[in-house]
Amino acid sequence: MPLPTLRAVLASDAVRAAKPEVLSGADRLDRPVRWVHVSEVREVTGLLTGGELLLSTGLAMRGGGKDAAAYVADLVEAGATGLIVEVGDAFPEVPLAALRVARERRFPVIALRRKTRFVEITEQVHRAIVAEQYERVDFARRVHERFTALSLEGAGAQAIVEATAELAGSSVVLEDLSRHVVAYAAVGRPASGLLKDWEKRSRLVAPTGTAGLTGPEGWMVTPVGLQQRWGRLVVVNPASDQARLAMVLERAAQALELGRMAESDRFGIAHQAQGGFLSELADGRIRDDAEADARARSLGLPPAAPYVALVVRSAPRGTSPTDPVAVHRRARGLLERVAQAARTVRVPVLLGSLGPAEVAVLLAAGGRPEDTALEAFADALHVQVLRQPDLDAVAVGAGEPAATLLTAGASLRHARHVAEVAHALPPGRRRPFFRARDVRLRGLVALLHDDPRVQAFAESELDHLLVHEATHDDGMLALLRQYLAVGGNKTELARVSHRSRPALYKRLHRLEQILEVDLDDPDSRLALGVALMVHDQRR
Template sequence: MIPTIRTVLAGSAVQAGKPEVLSGSSRLDRPVRWVHVSEVREVADLLEGDELLLSTGLAMRGTADEATDYVSALIGAGAAGLIVELGEHLPSIPPAVLELVRSQDFPLVALHRQARFVLITEEVHRGIVADRFDFVRFAQDVHETFTALSLDGVGVDELVRAGAEMAGSSFVLEDLNRRVVAFHAIGRPADGLLADWERRSRLCPRREGTGLAGLEGWLTTVVGTHGHEWGRLVVPNPMADQQRLGMLVERVAQAVELSRMIERDQQSVQLQAQSGFLSELLDGRLGDESTALTRARALGLAPGAAYVGAAVQADGASEAETVHRAQRRLGERVARALAASRQSAIAGVLGDDQVVLLLSVPPRSTEDDVLTAFAGALRADAGRDPVTIGVGTAEADLLASSRSLRTAQHVARVAHEALTPGPPWFRQADIRLHGLIAQLHDDPRVQAFVEAELDPLLAHEARHGGGLLDLLRQFLAAGGNKSLLARTSHRSRPALYAKLAQVEEILGVRLDDPSSQLSLGVAMLAHDHAR
C-alpha cells in the first residue's frame, strides 16, 4: 500500500521525535507520493503535489506574514502535509500559521524531540518503492491474465468474473439503458447487489474516464471506443486500493470491448459467407438440389421439412453513421434474434437496409412456429430502431426457396414504406395493391396517370393550400363513407360536404362514383409512394 501521513507518523523514525498533530487530523489518510526535506521559503515552486515536507522551521522565522505566506504556498502547491521539528530555531508554531492551517484543514505535525530526517525519508521512500514494485507486479498479473483470457476467446461473463475475483469486489457491467449485461457478486448475494439497479444507477451520473461517482461512491469506467461508448463497468463497493482497482477495471473494460469486437467480426465473416450463398441462390447459380443442400449445411443450415424466406427491413443509414455501420448493426440484431429463438437459418445483408434470411422449418413444426419465435425475439430486442419483417411462402425444395426470398424482399420493402406497423410479419396478401404500385411507380405511364387524375388538385394546393389533398386522402381511406369521415376528422357535416364539393369541382369528377374512387385511390397510392 502507498504510504499515507498516518502510516508515516506511525513509523519508528517519526515516533522518536514525539509527534503532535496540530491540524488536519481528518486528512491523515492522504497518500504521500514523496518526502522532501527543505528549509527554504521558495520550495513550493519545486513541488508537484502530494509531497510531505520535513523542516526544522527555518522558513517560518521572520514576520508572521512571511510565515503564513510560506505555508500558503505549500497548500497552494498541493503538498500533502508539513512536519516541523521544534527546537532552537523555532520553539513553537507561530499563532498566525496555526490559524491558517486549521482553517484549511492542512496536516501540520510538530516534533517535540530531535528526529533523524534521513531515517524518516529512508523509511518512507522504501515503502513508496515497494508499493510501486507491487503495483507493477500487479499490473503485469492483470495484463497476463486478461491477455490469456482474450486469446482463449472467453465471453463477457467470464471476463467480468475474473476482474471481480482479482479485485475482491463485486463487478457489474451495464449498457447505456442501465440494464445489467453481466455481473459477479462477491461478499454479498446477487439480489442485494442488483436490487433496484436501474434507479440506483441513474443516481450515479456517467463521467469521463475512471473514478468515483454517485451517492453510493461507485467506481466506474466507460466501455467502448471513444465516441462509441455502449456501456459502463461498475464496482459498487470499491474496497481495494483505488489506484490498482482503477487500472484493473480499465483493463477489464478493454477486454470486454475486444471480446465484443471479435464476436462482431466473427458475425461479419459469417454474414459475408452466407450473403454470397443467398446471392447465388437468388441468381440460380447453385447447380442442383443436392449441391445446394450440401453447401447450405456447411454454412450451418439444419435440414428442414421446408424452407421459408424472410427479409428484415430497416430505415436507411442516418447522417450520424455510415451505410456499412448500419448494415452491420442490423445484421448483429438479426443474429442475436436467431440465437435467442434457436432458429436455424442462413442470413445475409443484401442491400443497404435489408437482411435476408432462409429459415429451416423442422419436421415437427410449421412455418408459423418458426416465424413467431424469430419475430418475437427480434421485437424483444428493445431500444432498437423499428424494423419490418416480410415473408414468402414455404417451399419443400431449397432451390425453389429463391421465389420465397424474392417475395420476402419485396414485401418487407413495401410494407416498411407504405403500411402501418402492426402484425409480427407481412405476406404478399398484406401489401396487395401497394405491392403493385411499388413495382410500377417509376413507370412513365403510371406517372402520367397520376398527373391526369390529381394534377388539378395538386396545382390548387400549390397555389392556395387549404388541405384539400389530405381531405381527399382521408375520404378514400374511409371508403367514401362521409359519415365515418365526419366522425374521424372531427368536422361538421355541412363543412365537410362543402369541402368535398370543392374537391369535385376542382377535379371535375363525382366522388360518390365507385369508378372515380377506384381511380383516385390508385393515383393517390402511386403519388404517396413516389414521395
C-alpha cells in the first residue's frame, strides 16, 4: 500500500465536509503525503524535510502580499506537498500574490470553505501513513520468510522465480550471462509472448550493478551472483512501487545464489563411505599407494588392476523435481541402478554420488580387457536406467586405464567432464562410453560453457556484433561464420558467398569496425572462433 496522495486526502471525509477548493496545482494532486503539520508559524520551512502537507488558518500570510508570496515560495523550496488553508471571516481569501507564486510553481494550494477540526484531518492521514509503514514492514517480513523457507528447502531456480513472480505480481525471468532463459514465470500473459525474441530484447538492456529500471522496455533488473555474477533477474512489467520490487528482487537473487552454492556441493559425502574415498582420490588428498590400496580393500574393492574411473550422468525425464525429498530419491535411484549394472556383469566397483544426476565409479577390470568390461557395464547400465521412470538415457565418461588406484582416481575429474559433454551430444552420436579423445575442442567448450568466466569471455568478444545483429539484422554474424569457416581466406570467402571482392572487402571492413579487431590477426580469428562455439553451445 503506497503513501496516501494529496488527492486521497481531499477525498477523505474530514476534508470533503469542509468543501475543499483547489486554487492551484491541480495537476500535482497525486503527490504522496509523507506527514501532516498544523502550523501558523511564518518560519516553518526550517522544520520541514519534504513531503509534508501543511494545514493553516492563514495566519502566516496576513502580513501582506509580499510576505504571503514569500511564505508560499519557501514551502515550495522546502519540498512541501501542498498547503490547505481554512478561509472564513478572519481570513476570507488566499492573497493573490501567494496564488500567483503557487500557480507559477505548480504548487497545490487548497481552500476549505467551511470550518473543520484539523485534528480529524491529521488523524485520518496519519492513520493511513502508519498503516502503510506497517504494511511495508509486514511485507518485508513475509518476503524474508518466503525466501528463507525456499533456501532451507533447497528449492531450485524455477521455484524461486515462481515465488518472485507471485510477490512481484508480474512476470519474472532468470537469464544467464549469454542472455539465455534459465527459468521463468509468466503472469497475466502467455509464455510465448514473454519469451519472444528474448535474447535480442535482452541485449538492448545494459547490465546494472544494483536493482533498477533500465532498457527500452523499462525492465526492472538485478544481477545474480555474489563473488562472480552469473545471471540476471528481470521483471518485465514492473509495478509502480519500485522500492518494494527492488527488495523482492534482491532477496530472490540471494536465494538463487544460495541454491546454486548448495547444488554445487556433492551429495552424500558425509553418509557414503565409498563416495568419500572417491572424493579424496579425485582431489589428490590421498598421496600414498599403500593407503589407497588399504582403503579400497576395506571398502570391498579387490586388488584387480587395471582400474578405470567413470562418471555416469543422467538428466531427469520431464521437469526436474524441486522437492528435496524427490531430489534425494532420484539420486539414490540412479546410484542403485549403477550398482545393479555392476552386479549384473560381475564387475567390482566403488560408487559415490556426485549429485542428483551423476555417479562416480571406480571399476576394477581385473584380467579382462578394459574396453570389454566398460562396454558390458555400460550396456547393462542402459538397460537398468530404462527401468527408472524419472531418468533419461545415461552418458558414461571414462578415464584412461591405470595400474594404480591413485592414478585412476585422479582421472575422475576428467571423466566427469567427458560425461557432461557426452550427455549433451545428439542421440545419433552417442556410444556406450566416451573418453577425452572422443570429444576434442568442441567437447571442451561444451564442458565449460556454463562457467561464468567462459560466458564473460564470449560476451566480451561478440557483444558488439550481437547487439548490432539485434538492431540491424544485416547478416554480419553469418559473414563472420563464413570467414572463420574458410580460415580467413578472402578469395575462398568471395567464392562461397557469391560476392565480388570490392563488396566483400567493404563488408569485412565494416565487420572489423563492429568487432573492433583485426580479422587478419590469427589470434583474433582463434578467439572469435572459440567465442562462437560458446555462443552456439549456449543456444
